[in-house]
Amino acid sequence: MSTATRHFLFLVTSTREPGHVGNTEWLARQAAASLPEGAQQTWLQLAAMALPPFTDQRHTAGQYPLPEGDMKTLLDATMAATDIVFVSPVYWYSIPAPLKTYLDHWSAWMRVPGLAFKEAMGQKRLWLVSTSGDRAKAQPMIDSVQLCAGFLAMQWSGVLWGKGGPPNAVAGDADALAAAAGFFRTE
Ligand SMILES: Cc1cc2nc3c(=O)[nH]c(=O)nc-3n(C[C@H](O)[C@H](O)[C@H](O)COP(=O)(O)O)c2cc1C
Numbered sequence: 001m002s003t004a005t006r007h008f009l010f011l012v013t014s015t016r017e018p019g020h021v022g023n024t025e026w027l028a029r030q031a032a033a034s035l036p037e038g039a040q041q042t043w044l045q046l047a048a049m050a051l052p053p054f055t056d057q058r059h060t061a062g063q064y065p066l067p068e069g070d071m072k073t074l075l076d077a078t079m080a081a082t083d084i085v086f087v088s089p090v091y092w093y094s095i096p097a098p099l100k101t102y103l104d105h106w107s108a109w110m111r112v113p114g115l116a117f118k119e120a121m122g123q124k125r126l127w128l129v130s131t132s133g134d135r136a137k138a139q140p141m142i143d144s145v146q147l148c149a150g151f152l153a154m155q156w157s158g159v160l161w162g163k164g165g166p167p168n169a170v171a172g173d174a175d176a177l178a179a180a181a182g183f184f185r186t187e
Contacts, residue, residue, distance in 0.1 A: 006039040008032070008184075009081035013088045013099035015047045016167075023164035026171065028087040028129040030180040031160055042077055046098035049074070054104035064108040066115075074102060075109055079117075083125045083157070086145060089164060090132035093140045103148060122153035127184075131164030131176075158183075 010032065014022035021029075032041060049070035057064070067075055078084065088095050095103070109117040126149040132138045142159050149156040160183045162176030163169065170176055 006036055006083060007081050008035060008039055008041045008083045008085055009077050010041060010043045010085045010087050011046055011099065011102065012043060013046045013086065013096045013102075015096055015098065018045075018048060020167065022089065023131040023162065023167065023170035024087050024089045024129060026168070027131060027160065027162045027176055027180055028085065030177060031129060031183040034181055035184050042081070044074065044077060046074075046102060047096075049098075051098060051101045051105075054101065054108060056107070058107070058111065063111045063113055066112055067105070067108070071105060074105075078109075079120055081124060083127060084154075085127040085129060087129045088141070088145075090130060090138045090141050093137060094144065095141055106148075106152070118152055125155040125157045127157045128159040129161075129183075130159060131162045131170050133165060134163065135161055 010028055012022075012025045012028070014024055016022040035041060051071060051074075066072065086095070086099060088099050091097075094100075106117070106121075109115060126145070128142060128145050130138055130141065132141075138159075138161055142161075145159075146156050160176070160179055162173045162180075
């Protein structure tokens with residue numbers, strides 16, 4: 001794939017108040033400054049979107065209609081991207097609720113007639129940018145995200161992790177900053 005056709009979708013999933021840039025988004029933006037030349041980028045703030053809870057009707061209706069509203073915006077952005085970047089702090093050794101809701105809806109989108117969501121996802125890369133109190137505590141969440149990529153046969157492109165905490169804490173993590181500069185140039 002030529003770099004000119006790359007389209008990176010950044011899904012920011014911190015629940016910081018509107019207008020407050022969290023550590024994870026800040027680190028992701030450092031990395032995005034070195035995106036391949038010609039790459040498009042789209043940033044969405046999941047906590048600011050109206051995301052309905054997922055309902056499991058896999059074994060009743062067995063299929064789902066196309067979503068509406070913000071969930072349709074997310075589906076369209078997901079389908080349009082070549083590269084999906086979860087910009088996700090660690091919450092309770094896992095992912096924040098807005099990202100979990102989005103992920104649960106993948107189970108619906110796999111069952112929208114004619115969408116071929118699973119086949120489309122198998123052509124995409126999944127990246128993770130994360131911050132937390134310490135690296136060891138992030139591992140279960142990293143493993144979980146990698147397993148999700150594997151389930152949809154996405155190419156797992158790895159994790160950029162930084163030491164977070166209060167706002168701007170990650171700016172003091174020199175290792176994370178050095179890794180950010182080369183993160184999207186790894187292939
Ligand atoms: C609800 C919640 C749960 C958290 N759980 C963990 C955790 O399990 N392990 C950890 O190391 N840090 C945990 N943290 C700390 C955050 O991962 C850390 O402050 C992170 O840098 C926040 O990212 P942000 O600034 O992008 O919002 C938690 C923070 C919140 C708000």
